[in-house]
Amino acid sequence: MTPRDASDDSSSRWSDLDRPPLNATALRRGLVREGGLWSEVEVVPCTGSTNADLAARAAAGPVAEGAVLVAEEQTAGRGRLDRRWTAPARSGLFFSVLLRPAEVPVARWGWLPLLTGVAAATGLSRAAGVDTALKWPNDVLVTVGDEERKAGGILAERAGEDAVVIGLGVNVTLRADELPVPQAGSLALAGAAVTDRDTLLRAVLRSLEDWYGRWRTAGGDAAASGLLEAYAAGCATLGRTVRAELPGGRSLVGEAVAVDGDGRLVLATAQGVQEPVGAGDIVHLRPA
Structure with missing residues (x-):
């Protein structure tokens, strides 16, 4: 599809007056x-x-x-x-x-x-x-x-x-x-x-x-x-215990204690280990 500029297109096919087009x-x-x-x-x-x-x-x-x-x-x-x-x-x-x-x-x-x-x-x-x-x-x-x-x-x-x-x-x-x-x-x-x-x-x-x-x-x-x-x-994840679901069906459970200098989430596990996980390594992040 080749998009065209909407500008102030009053002939738009949408008619919801509560949702006016962008100017x-x-x-x-x-x-x-x-x-x-x-x-x-x-x-x-x-x-x-x-x-x-x-x-x-x-x-x-x-x-x-x-x-x-x-x-x-x-x-x-x-x-x-x-x-x-x-x-x-x-x-x-x-x-x-x-x-x-x-x-x-x-x-x-x-x-x-x-x-x-x-x-x-x-x-x-x-x-x-x-x-x-x-x-x-x-x-x-x-x-x-x-x-x-x-x-x-x-x-x-x-x-x-x-x-x-x-x-x-x-x-x-x-x-x-x-x-x-x-x-x-x-x-x-x-x-x-x-x-x-x-x-x-x-x-x-x-x-x-x-x-x-x-x-x-x-x-x-x-x-x-x-x-x-x-x-x-502003991160609501920090301070919560979460389950990081990883590729291959693996998972990691721990308290989210920090975001490190590379932007990875650091989880403190029950074994006393701090494990960083990157966004590219994670399939889902859910409450534990």
Whole structure:
């Protein structure tokens, strides 16, 4: 599918007046500026995956750092390990960005999805007025009633030798009868004071620009940039006993005691051993 720019398309096939389209012109005006990170913002009405589209563009020819591709609807959105992410049209934020962290050693690029989580949680909390938390490694949580639920997910993928495409999906106005699974949530169900997607998208992208700039200036050092401290402060996984389900049917149970300098989750086992596990090593992370 070749996406086209939605802009302010009043002829859209969607008619839910509670879910107005994004204003592409206003988003560009508010985000693209001289000396800033964001180089272009494109909004398309529907596509399979913004991550796949942006990665394909980078493979086909030069794409400037800071390109942002937003879809009003994704039909083949993906999460980690190719898990599906589906939501009704215009019910959330579904977008990808292309980054080229040339100043940062590739070994530290694994921090980018965690950095995006900090940026998203911070931006959404401020703009929507909801409490947010992070589930290691790549979920954004909100509280619905007295229950933590996943409202957002992050997927980072290499795009050639020098670029990373990071996708973010956030449920904004999903109603209870629209949730893909009972454990999912949305900003609206969490009592958000603001659900205007233009406002929320600008807040997340500005927060991402801020954190990415700090991290890049520090050469990708998560501790020196303040990223490690911020992630640990917002990570709901820490302090809990969890079961890390690993490939091959293996599992590891322990208390999540820290996130280390490489972004790995450190589990203290009953045998008194501290075991780090990386995001790429884990199939599921569940309460023990």
